Amino acid sequence: MSKQKGKSNERPVIVIRREEAGEEGHHGGAWKIAYADFVTAMMAFFLLMWLINATTDAQRRGLADYFAPTNILGRAASGSGEPFGGRTMNSSRNLAGESPPSSGLQNGLAAAPQRSSEKDDDLDTEEAAPRTTATLRYLVSQAQLAGQSSVDQQAAAAMAGQRQSASAEDAAARAQAARTTLMQAAEEIRSSVGNDPQLADLARQLILDQVPEGLRIQIVDAERQPVFAAGQAAPNGRGRALLMRVANVVAKLPNAVEISGHTDSTPFRGATDRSNWDLSSDRAGATRRLLVESGVNEDRVRGVAGRADRELLVPERPADAANRRTSILVIMPEGRAGRTGAEGGSP
Numbered sequence: 327m328s329k330q331k332g333k334s335n336e337r338p339v340i341v342i343r344r345e346e347a348g349e350e351g352h353h354g355g356a357w358k359i360a361y362a363d364f365v366t367a368m369m370a371f372f373l374l375m376w377l378i379n380a381t382t383d384a385q386r387r388g389l390a391d392y393f394a395p396t397n398i399l400g401r402a403a404s405g406s407g408e409p410f411g412g413r414t415m416n417s418s419r420n421l422a423g424e425s426p427p428s429s430g431l432q433n434g435l436a437a438a439p440q441r442s443s444e445k446d447d448d449l450d451t452e453e454a455a456p457r458t459t460a461t462l463r464y465l466v467s468q469a470q471l472a473g474q475s476s477v478d479q480q481a482a483a484a485m486a487g488q489r490q491s492a493s494a495e496d497a498a499a500r501a502q503a504a505r506t507t508l509m510q511a512a513e514e515i516r517s518s519v520g521n522d523p524q525l526a527d528l529a530r531q532l533i534l535d536q537v538p539e540g541l542r543i544q545i546v547d548a549e550r551q552p553v554f555a556a557g558q559a560a561p562n563g564r565g566r567a568l569l570m571r572v573a574n575v576v577a578k579l580p581n582a583v584e585i586s587g588h589t590d591s592t593p594f595r596g597a598t599d600r601s602n603w604d605l606s607s608d609r610a611g612a613t614r615r616l617l618v619e620s621g622v623n624e625d626r627v628r629g630v631a632g633r634a635d636r637e638l639l640v641p642e643r644p645a646d647a648a649n650r651r652t653s654i655l656v657i658m659p660e661g662r663a664g665r666t667g668a669e670g671g672s673p
Contacts, residue, residue, distance in 0.1 A: 504581075504659050507543040511575050511656070516541070518571045527551075528568050540581065540658040543572055546639065546651040556651070559608030561616070568653075569613060573620030576656060582628040583617070584655040585610045591635040591644035607632030613652045628657065 369402040378386070403650040434610040512534040519525050521534055531551065545568055547553050553565030561569060576583065587610035610630045618624050 358417060361600065377610075400444070410535070413460050425545050437555070458486070480590075489649040501658065505536065507579070508536065508581075508656060508658070511579060512536075512541055513576045515572055518575065519568065520523055522567075522571070525564070525571065528564060532568065532572075537655075539655060541656040541657070543576075544567065544651050545640070546649075547647040549647050552647070552650075554609055557605070559605065559612045561609075561612060566616065569616050570620050573622055575615045576617065576654065577621035577623075579656060580626075582626050582657045583622065584629045584631075584657065585627065585655045586631045586655075587611075587613070588633045588637060588639070588649060588651050588653065589635050590646060590649035591638070603632055606634050609652055613654065666672040 344485050382390075409597050515532070515534060516529070519529050528551070531548050531553065533542075533546060533606050535542055544552055545565065551564075553561055553568065555562050560566075586607035587608070589606050593602070607630075610632055614627055616628075635644065635649065638644055638649045639651060643649075
């Protein structure tokens with residue numbers, strides 16, 4: 327009975343085995359790959375630095391041109407607007423190539439490089455770089471020449487403007503000197519006539535004024551004091567003496583002269599085949615002869631004309647004696663050598 331009781335109380339033994347935690351397992355090899363990439367990149371970087379230091383400037387320019395080919399007919403050429411402004415580390419310009427132009431550039435045009443796809447694969451750096459750099463070098467030189475030409479044109483225009491300004495100033499100075507000489511001549515004529523007792527009373531019949539063409543000298547008639555006899559071409563004694571005083575001063579000048587005769591509006595009295603036109607022309611011719619006799623070179627006479635009553639000195643009184651006159655125009659050296667102009671005007 328005790329034996330059965332012992333068997334009924336017997337239970338299986340359960341053994342629980344516990345192991346203490348040891349070292350943790352590894353997490354894989356991803357870090358090794360990252361480290362290997364880093365080491366490879368550093369090796370490539372230092373290798374690149376060594377190659378840059380070991381190559382020459384020409385070799386580096388060739389490499390730069392090889393990886394940045396230029397097509398002058400396209401819009402995608404390296405240059406301003408491209409990465410790094412189209413510059414290489416060895417160039418201070420906007421174009422990478424700096425080699426002199428090749429002999430293949432003719433007639434001022436750079437031949438565009440034409441390459442087939444097969445030939446591109448065969449060309450190495452030493453063959454491609456010289457042609458590209460030559461084209462770029464030529465384009466740079468042409469741009470420089472164009473800029474220099476523009477500068478030269480601007481300088482020439484400035485010099486031309488300075489010469490024109492200097493010429494204008496010289497012309498103005500010469501004109502002023504000529505007018506001063508004519509003013510002095512006018513004063514000498516006034517003094518010569520005023521200092522002569524026989525001609526002092528004719529001073530008011532001598533009109534001298536400066537006009538744009540030069541110095542105009544007019545000898546006019548007055549009531550009861552005519553310079554020319556009525557209906558006659560030759561001046562009377564007093565008129566001849568007055569004209570000689572004028573001629574003596576005019577003879578000293580080098581200026582050309584123009585002579586014109588004038589009458590009033592009274593119809594010519596005498597022969598039916600003569601008119602105021604004929605009378606004014608004859609009096610102008612008589613004045614010319616008197617000037618030449620007094621020493622005025624005949625080559626200086628530019629013109630002799632009769633104006634009749636077409637240019638009255640006193641337009642409001644056509645029959646006034648002052649309209650009967652002879653006019654001598656001493657022309658400015660660079661003045662207008664036209665007709666004597668409107669000898670009219672108030673005395």
